[in-house]
Amino acid sequence: MSIRRLPEHLVNRIAAGEVVERPASALKEIVENALDAGATRIAIRLSNGGLDRIEVSDDGVGMDSADMALALERHATSKMPDDDAIENVATLGFRGEALPSIASVARLSIDSRRQGGEGWNRTVDNGQLVAEGPAALPPGTRVTIEQLFAKVPARRKFLRSAKAEYAACLDIVRRLAMAHPAVAFALEHDGRRTLGVQAGDAREERVAALTDRALADNHVIISLAREGVRLSGVASIPTYNRGVGDHQYLFVNGRPVRDRLLIGALRGAYADMLARDRHPVVALFLDVPPLDVDVNVHPAKTEVRFRDPAMIRGMIISGLRRALDEQGFRAVQNADPAALSAWRAEPVSPTPIGAMPIFDAAAVSYNPLAASSFGDRRSSFVTPPPQARAEPAMAPAPEGQSFPLGVARGQVARTYIVAEAEDGLVIVDQHAAHERLTLERMRRAMEGQGVQSQALLLPEVVELEEPACDRLESRAPELHDFGLDLERFGPSAMLVRAVPAMLGQSDVQGLVKDLADDLAAYDSALSLKERLDLVAATMACHGSVRAGRMLSVAEMNALLREMEVTPRSGQCNHGRPTWVKLGHGDIEKLFGRK
16 A cells, blocks of 8 residues: 555645534634734624634734735744744644634635734635735734535534534633633624623623623632642632533633543532532633643643642642632522512402401400310411411520621521521521531541540441442441441441441431442542542431421520531532521512512
């Protein structure tokens, strides 16, 4: 078999297969070129999801005719001033393959003009130069891509619908706009403006504008520097989360990336604050010395490789943890608008209150001899009492002293604590709150002398399947550190000799079975620390105040005060909020006062 040199147009099409996968890929390359050219305004127009037309206009430095001709040659770039710059890449694009690759599979038209120079146009149709000449436009560059893959049917048929391709383009623009708040972005699709942000936004404002406006009220700011690496960004508090991880944005030196290391670090940071099927809203920005990161791993530059990945992962986890810990007991503050709008006022009775039979003295004749049976008969004409309980506090709060979570006023449905704060009404889920407090106590104990255990008067036998017993037996030393002493009791049973003292009278059977189930689901997928956190969270759940337990007002206030000084007490171990607040304005809306 003889070896031959491939023709230029075929080489470009092969390169296009690596760089240009879909309209969003082409759009990404063009917008990155505009950012590298120093643009402060970028306008994007799409037709049919980018399948028919992509147009990107910017106010960057522009090109003259000679530069434009060179830009359409393979491996020609202005972003590497010397041959050694590949080790010190400081721009978004640097390969010099994007424009000739796109021009080989679409009709590419470039209009550009330098400040004080003449405009010039160059049009290439599927690798063939078809037009060239003067062009009228303001300083900057306008790139138009039409009929992508129209003459490459093998690639065209694998593209998705126009809506799906538009969604991919929108995601690309959103990520690039998030990374560059000093640049104004505008996106139009089929003549309709779908995205617009102004230059000069603060980073957290830009992130909220491009994700969800509610994030502005439910986020923390991350800022951490270590060994020449800087981590900054915005992260949602755990109680503000989503069912899918589509709102997690990661950037390295201003470059949007999808890196498994960074995604794993996010999971580790929120490990005991979110259920495994819930995801935070995060935008993290890493500024790393160029020599410490390799951005040339993937042709589309969506993956990176760090010189010290363990340090980067630890930095992300510690930065997020520190920011979340500083929020203390904070939870989602705003009442759910859907819950408020679902409330409907009861119709007003036309009968005056004084005329109702229950308030008519003549309607009820008091008979002392019948007093004992009064409670049995009153249900026929008196509305049953509400299912709630209130009692005077044993030690009322000092006059003039206020607490963030207020003072307990009662308990509803033996599950929710109702407290009065200066700025509204606070409702606390007693089980979720105590679950978090118990977990934090266990963690503090582990950092000290370990969790104290309490021996059972009579060891308890828990029957399980043999594989479950094997898993528990292999983790017995770790469980012992948490105060749970287990030993094998035959092929399909475990003997429990002691439980953590802080769990009190916990359900030993349920605790051991839940631990076995958790280890079966996650044991091989989690690190040692994550497994320990999982064990602690499961134990804390079993040792917490259960819904349905009556609490005194003193116990309620003690729970509220501990929540106020415990980190991460705004959410339980599964990411659900432990408390919500109805502001005075929300309450007034419910009663039609506003």
